[in-house]
Amino acid sequence: MxxxxxxxxxxxxxxxxxxxxxxxxxxxxxxxxxxxxxxxxxxxxxxxxxxxxxxxxxxxxxxxxxxxxxxxxxxxxxxxxxxxxxxxxxxxxxxxxxxxxxxxxxxxxxxxxxxxxxxxxHVPEITVLRSGGLSLDLRTRRARAGEKTVDLTAREFVLLELFLRHPGQVLSREQILSHVWGYDFDPGSNVVDVYVRALRRKLGAERVETVRGMGYRLP
The missing domain is CATH 3.40.50.2300 (Response regulator)
Structure with missing residues (x-):
């Protein structure tokens, strides 16, 4: 490690x-x-x-x-x-x-x-993250869901990258806030839910699962 x-x-x-x-x-x-x-x-x-x-x-x-x-x-x-x-x-x-x-x-x-x-x-740079039918190009900052190319905002890009680097792992709202919004985030904010909904609209509702009482997961 x-x-x-x-x-x-x-x-x-x-x-x-x-x-x-x-x-x-x-x-x-x-x-x-x-x-x-x-x-x-x-x-x-x-x-x-x-x-x-x-x-x-x-x-x-x-x-x-x-x-x-x-x-x-x-x-x-x-x-x-x-x-x-x-x-x-x-x-x-x-x-x-x-x-x-x-x-x-x-x-x-x-x-x-x-x-x-x-x-x-001297490790070659990883430029594309993949999981299931999703991929994210770290250079062009564009996602693909199946055959569809999706343009993302800067914050949506960081959020999707976080999910793709931890496929199958449940990420709490606090973890997501800390990673995507920084150490001055408001723990009572609903901004994570707003951005997850935005990703679902662009990528498909099934792409990000809600784990009740725990957070979100990329299946």
């Missing part, structure tokens, strides 16, 4: 990222300060690091420098509230593989995690 080290001192964001990655099939560990992050990373037991810059004791720049000085080649995605060009350039030149600013959408972070892991492992 792919292991990701999440270096983040804000508990809410760390929990959100950890929950989303675990739902995506990753094993995760959280470090809340720079020294702990360095200690974990030096074990060599991680395939990727998600790194905040504003950490207690050692900041993210220091952590990144120490990892690269130790010749650790693990991919590092910086996830930070700092959005200046100067900071971004410093991070990338310091050895970061990618840079994302907060606030962020989980689906974008997940896409970048998968890209960096594929690049590191």
């Amino acid at each position: 792919t292991r990701v080290l999440i270096v983040e001192d804000e508990e809410r964001i760390a929990a959100f990222v950890q929950k989303g990655l675990r739902a995506g099939g990753f094993a995760t560990t959280v470090a809340a300060d720079g020294q702990t992050a360095c200690d974990y990373a030096r074990t060599g037991g991680f395939d990727l690091v998600i790194l905040d810059i504003g950490l207690p004791d050692k900041d993210g720049f220091t952590v990144l420098r120490e990892l690269r000085e130790a010749r650790l080649t693990v991919p590092v995605i910086v996830l930070t509230a700092r959005d200046s060009v100067r900071d971004t350039v410093a991070g990338l030149e310091g050895g970061a593989d990618d840079w994302m600013t907060k606030p962020f959408r989980f689906e974008e972070l997940l896409a970048r995690v998968r890209l960096r892991l594929r690049t590191a492992a």
Whole structure:
């Protein structure tokens, strides 16, 4: 199983990222300060690091420098509230593989995690997801239901991708909200039901099942 080290001192964001990655099939560990992050990373037991810059004791720049000085080649995605060009350039030149600013959408972070892991492992990119009579082209962002081609909105695309990456698995409304709408979602919202209905209209009512009291499933 792919292991990701999440270096983040804000508990809410760390929990959100950890929950989303675990739902995506990753094993995760959280470090809340720079020294702990360095200690974990030096074990060599991680395939990727998600790194905040504003950490207690050692900041993210220091952590990144120490990892690269130790010749650790693990991919590092910086996830930070700092959005200046100067900071971004410093991070990338310091050895970061990618840079994302907060606030962020989980689906974008997940896409970048998968890209960096594929690049590191030289794995060919998956461009089409399939399940039953459904397919989703990740490049053109179009779906096919049987012989019918379907155009999707950006949010419908992310929702269908989530279902296709977990065929047969029941996904709760909370899981879907967290993945598709981000960590600032309203847990009382009915937006998931609205978008599931939209997918059913476009793909066919039988494509997404309601599991009463639990959530939704792609059969």
